[in-house]
Amino acid sequence: MSRTSAPPPVDRRPADVTLSHGLKQRHLSMIALGGVIGAGLFVGSGAGIAKAGPSIVIAYALSGLLVMLVMRMLGEMSAANPASGSFSVHAERAIGPWAGFTAGWAFWFLLCVAVGLEGIGAAKIMTGWLPGTPEWVWVALFMLVFCGTNLAAVKNFGEFEFWFAALKVGAIIIFLGIGVLAIVGALPGTDAPGATNLTGDGGFLPMGAEGLVVGLLASLFAYGGLETVTIAAAESEHPVQGVAKAVKTAMWRIAIFYIGSMAVIVTLVPWTDPMVVEKGPYVATLDHIGIPGAGEIMNVVVLIALLSAMNANIYGASRMACSLVARGQGPKALGRTLGGVPRTAVLVSSLFGFACVLLSYWRPDDVFMWLLNMVGAIILVVWTFIAISQLILRRRTERDEPERLVVKMWLYPGLTWVALAGMATVFVLMAREPDTRTQLYYSGGLTVGLAAVGYLRQRLAARAAKPADDTA
Incomplete structure (x- = not known):
C-alpha cells in the first residue's frame, strides 16, 4: 500500500472474548440515551436539592462536565479497541x-450490588400498589425475568433496553x-414563577459553599450507567462506528436531561418544600403545578427506570466477568458461553444480586450496609483508571496506529489532567464529609485488596512464564 492510499475501513471485533453481535445501531443509540436516565435522577436528586437549594443546577453542571470528559476518554479507547471488558481491557x-x-x-461487584438495590426499589413500588405482597417475591420475579432475558440472545437484551429507554426518554421530554410551559406561564391555571424560587429562601446558594459541595457529591453518583454503552458496543454489528456515534452525542443528553431537569424543578418548586425529598422532585413539581395523578405517573416511570437498570447491570456484570475470565483474570467456569452468550456469568451475577437483597432483610444493619459502603466510591475509582489509561494509550496509538483514533479526547492531554484533578478533588471532598467518608474508606479498602490480589497474580504469572522463556 502506498503512503497516500487510504486505510481500509476499521470495524474490529472485541479482542478479549468471542460473543455474538446481535445489537443493532438503534439498540446501541437507545442504550446510550437511556443510560443517563436512572432512578438516581428521578428520586435521588431530591436529597441533593434539599442540601444545595437552587445551586444544585451548578452541582449537576460541574459533575456533568466531569462525566463528559470521562465518556470522551472512554469513547476514544473503546472506538480504537472495542472489547466487552471496556475500561478493564484498556487498563x-x-x-x-x-x-x-x-x-x-x-465494577462487577458494583453492578451486582446495584442489581439488588434496584430490585428492592422496584419491589417497594409494587408492594405500594399491591399491599400485603412480600417484597422478596417481587424481587425474585424481576430477577427471573431479566436473568432469562440475558440468558437468551443479546438482541433480546437490546430490545428490552430499547423500549425501556424510549419510555424514559419520552417521560423526561414530556416533563x-x-x-417550560409552566415557567413561562403558558400552562392553564398557572402563573409564571419568575425568579422567586431561585432567589428566595436564602438566595441561589442558601447553604453556602458547603451545601454546593454536598449537592455536587450527590449529583456525581447519579450519572452511573453511561459506561454500559461501551461494553455493549463490542456486541454490536459495527462496534467502532456504534460507540463513536453514542459517545459523540452524550454531551447534549447530559445537558438536557440532567441539568435541564434540575433547572425546571428549582424554578417551579421552593427547594425547602419537604415533598421534594418525600415524594421525589419530579412528583413534587408535577403536583405543584396541578398535574392530576402525578405520583402514580412518576411511580410507573421510576419502576421502568429501575427495571431498565436491573436489566442493563446484569448484562454489564456478565460481560465484564466473561471478559476477565477470557484474559485469565478469574475462574474459568464463569467464561463459558453458549450461543454467543456468557450464561454462567449471567446466572452468577444474578444470584449475587439476589443474595444482596436477602442480606438487606437478614442483616440490614451490618453486612448489607458494609456492602453499600464498599461500592460507594467505586465509580470514581473506575473513572480514575479510565483517565490514566487514556493518557498512556493515546500516546501509543498516535505513534503506532493513528488511524484507530476515530474518536479523540479534546485538547489532549490537558483536559485529561483536568479530569484527573477533578476526581482527586472529589476524593478529598468525600473525605471531608461525614456522610461520604465511610464510603470512601470502605471503597478504598476494596480497591486496595483487589489491587493486591491482582498484583500477586501478575507476579506469579510472570514467574511461571519465565522458565518457559529461558528454555525456549
Missing part, C-alpha cells in the same frame, strides 16, 4: 494486568415540556 493494556483485574472486578 490492562495501559497499566498492567493488575489494573485490569482491579477495575474489572470492582421538560410541561415544566
Whole structure:
C-alpha cells in the first residue's frame, strides 16, 4: 500500500472474548440515551436539592462536565479497541494486568450490588400498589425475568433496553415540556414563577459553599450507567462506528436531561418544600403545578427506570466477568458461553444480586450496609483508571496506529489532567464529609485488596512464564 492510499475501513471485533453481535445501531443509540436516565435522577436528586437549594443546577453542571470528559476518554479507547471488558481491557493494556483485574472486578461487584438495590426499589413500588405482597417475591420475579432475558440472545437484551429507554426518554421530554410551559406561564391555571424560587429562601446558594459541595457529591453518583454503552458496543454489528456515534452525542443528553431537569424543578418548586425529598422532585413539581395523578405517573416511570437498570447491570456484570475470565483474570467456569452468550456469568451475577437483597432483610444493619459502603466510591475509582489509561494509550496509538483514533479526547492531554484533578478533588471532598467518608474508606479498602490480589497474580504469572522463556 502506498503512503497516500487510504486505510481500509476499521470495524474490529472485541479482542478479549468471542460473543455474538446481535445489537443493532438503534439498540446501541437507545442504550446510550437511556443510560443517563436512572432512578438516581428521578428520586435521588431530591436529597441533593434539599442540601444545595437552587445551586444544585451548578452541582449537576460541574459533575456533568466531569462525566463528559470521562465518556470522551472512554469513547476514544473503546472506538480504537472495542472489547466487552471496556475500561478493564484498556487498563490492562495501559497499566498492567493488575489494573485490569482491579477495575474489572470492582465494577462487577458494583453492578451486582446495584442489581439488588434496584430490585428492592422496584419491589417497594409494587408492594405500594399491591399491599400485603412480600417484597422478596417481587424481587425474585424481576430477577427471573431479566436473568432469562440475558440468558437468551443479546438482541433480546437490546430490545428490552430499547423500549425501556424510549419510555424514559419520552417521560423526561414530556416533563421538560410541561415544566417550560409552566415557567413561562403558558400552562392553564398557572402563573409564571419568575425568579422567586431561585432567589428566595436564602438566595441561589442558601447553604453556602458547603451545601454546593454536598449537592455536587450527590449529583456525581447519579450519572452511573453511561459506561454500559461501551461494553455493549463490542456486541454490536459495527462496534467502532456504534460507540463513536453514542459517545459523540452524550454531551447534549447530559445537558438536557440532567441539568435541564434540575433547572425546571428549582424554578417551579421552593427547594425547602419537604415533598421534594418525600415524594421525589419530579412528583413534587408535577403536583405543584396541578398535574392530576402525578405520583402514580412518576411511580410507573421510576419502576421502568429501575427495571431498565436491573436489566442493563446484569448484562454489564456478565460481560465484564466473561471478559476477565477470557484474559485469565478469574475462574474459568464463569467464561463459558453458549450461543454467543456468557450464561454462567449471567446466572452468577444474578444470584449475587439476589443474595444482596436477602442480606438487606437478614442483616440490614451490618453486612448489607458494609456492602453499600464498599461500592460507594467505586465509580470514581473506575473513572480514575479510565483517565490514566487514556493518557498512556493515546500516546501509543498516535505513534503506532493513528488511524484507530476515530474518536479523540479534546485538547489532549490537558483536559485529561483536568479530569484527573477533578476526581482527586472529589476524593478529598468525600473525605471531608461525614456522610461520604465511610464510603470512601470502605471503597478504598476494596480497591486496595483487589489491587493486591491482582498484583500477586501478575507476579506469579510472570514467574511461571519465565522458565518457559529461558528454555525456549
